[in-house]
Each structure stands twice: as C-alpha cells, then as structure tokens.
Amino acid sequence: YQEQLSLYEERHLRYISALGKGNFGSVELCRYDPLGDNTGELIAVKKLQPNKQSSMADFQREIQTTSSLHCDYIVKYLGICYSMGRLNVSLVMEYLPNGSLISYLEKNRENVSCRRLLLFASQICKGMEYLQSMRYVHRDLAARNILVASESLVKIADFGLTKIIPFDKDYYRVTKPGDSPIFWYAPESITESKFSHKSDVWSFGIVLHELFSYCEHNQNPKKLYLQKVGKDMQIASISMHLVSVLKDKWRLPAPQHCPQRVHSMMLKCWAFCPEERPSFTNLAEMIDTCIQDDRE
Ligand SMILES: CC(C)(Nc1nc(-c2c[nH]c3ncc(Cl)cc23)ncc1F)C(=O)NCC(F)(F)F
DSSP states (O other): OOEEEEEEEEGGEEEEEEEOOOOOOEEEEEEETSSSSSOOOEEEEEEEEOOOSSSSSHHHHHHHHHHOOOOOOBOOEEEEETTTTTTTEEEEOOOOOOOOOOOOHHHHGGGHHHHHHHHHHHHHHHHHHHHHHHTTTOOOSSGGGEEEEEETEEEEETTTTTTTTTTTOOOOOOSSSSSSOGGGGGGHHHOOOHHHOOHHHHHHHHHHHHHTTTTOOGGOHHHHHHHHHOOOSHHHHHHHHHHHHHHTTTOOOOTTTTHHHHHHHHHHHTTTTTGSSSOOHHHHHHHHHHHHHHHH
C-alpha cells in the first residue's frame, strides 16, 4: 500500500548542523519549526548527494524502503520534504541524540556491561528479523549504521544499499558493486556479488565483534583483517586474499574480555557456506539465552 507520506514544508526547516555522510547522501540535523519559536521537533534530514554511485532512482528507492519499515528497532521514517519546487526531495527521519553506536560505545565504554551489549545485539537481531520478513537484505549492516536511541535501545539505520530479494530467488545479485565495505561482506558477496539474508547474518557476526570490542578503533575489523592479509596490495587482490584466508578457516580473533559463548555465536555467523549460518530467529534465541544465563 502507498505509505501516507507526511510532507514537511521547506520554509519551516531550520538547519542546525551536519550529522554525517551516508551511502548516498548527507544527513543534517534540523528543527522543524512551523511556529517559528524554536519549539519545533529536531529531525534528521537526508539529502541526495548526486555522485557517480548514487542516483535519484536509488534515493527514491531508499525513501520507499525506509517509509515501508515499521519496527521499534529500525530508525523511524517521518516523511519527505520537497525543495526547489518539486525538483529536490529529502528524506525526513527521527533524530536520535545519542548518535551512532560507534561514538556511543567509545564514549561510554566503562558503563556499558556485557549484558547491555547482548541486549543491543538482540535488538539488532530482531530488527534484522523484521527486515527479513519484508524480504529486504540490508547489505550494509555495520556498527556505523546502528543508532543509539537510549541507554537501552538501539536502531538500525541507513537503508541506502538495501535491496528487495526477488520473489523467485533467495539472493540478490548486485551489478555495480560500489565502494564496498568488503570487511563486513560474506565471501559469496565478495566473489559473486551475491547478497542474501545469510550474507546479512555474516555482517551481523562482524557487528557482534564490533560490539564486544566496544568499537575500539584499533580492534576494528578492517584493521584486524588488513594485519592478516597485509596492506601492500591493490584492493582487488586484498579481497581475493581475504577470501582465501577465510576459505582456510582463519577468522577474526575473539575481542578482549569477550565471553566464549559470544565468540562461538560469531563463528556460527561466519560459516563459509551460507546455508550453515544460523537465521536471525535462531540468533535472537541464542542471544536471549545468553542474557538469561548471565542473570543466573
Ligand atoms: C550518515 C549519518 C548521518 N551519519 C551519522 N549520523 C548520526 C546521527 C545521530 N543521530 C541521528 N539520528 C538520525 C540519523 Cl538518520 C542519523 C543520526 N551521527 C553520526 C553520523 F556519522 C547516518 O545516517 N549514519 C547512519 C546511522 F548512524 F544513522 F545509522
């Protein structure tokens, strides 16, 4: 059904600051202030940044995707804002003041317990379970694309690379792999540009590693992989070398102080063969069991 697109009038938008650059655009913090008295709500406004990779069609698809998602663990779509007549359109989303998971964990490391990390992992898992139920593959699941709503709630965001699995297949093949975050990619995504719910599960395993490393920059996946495969190569051979070490069963080491049962969950997500990886439903159960055990 066509989502009721709530319209934000550009003349009531007050620019406050730049939040960052996403896959296809830049996102700004604005206040929507129709009364003009600074009592309006803070919102995140994503504008299309036309470049070689992105196009209006991609952005329209991102708007369509984001507006179709209704889940507590996914950043809320609020509406759209036309500017320049109706030439330009912006995507309006809720603004989460605690920012991305990376900055939050770096800042609040000492008072985020293992149980809290497991709660965040469980919420991301449930958000991905919902996404799967809508036949979407995220394709860019990473801590940088998780937002912190509160000290006990995180949400998945940035659906710029999200694709719908065709009805007659269980994977999506990408034609033009842009600047791919290969260190979050499953092997089949690197070698065959194939993306599925199971490749999202691989990326979820990387997110688990980021969570239990508290997104520490010198423990980040890219750094750890580059140490293993060496840095003195052009990108093409790095990805082939990465796939070969993965084929030889090498995996990211457990982060410091990471419970064994969490590392074993990561290893399950990193099964070379997609079919052997757990589903997000299985993972949510495993994580909730870990949370229960932690209570005993
Ligand atoms: C490109 C952008 C802007 N980057 C950032 N957003 C926010 C940020 C902070 N609060 C936010 N509330 C809503 C939104 Cl869409 C973004 C933010 N904070 C820091 C960022 F680098 C973003 O979209 N990142 C993906 C996300 F973090 F959202 F998953």
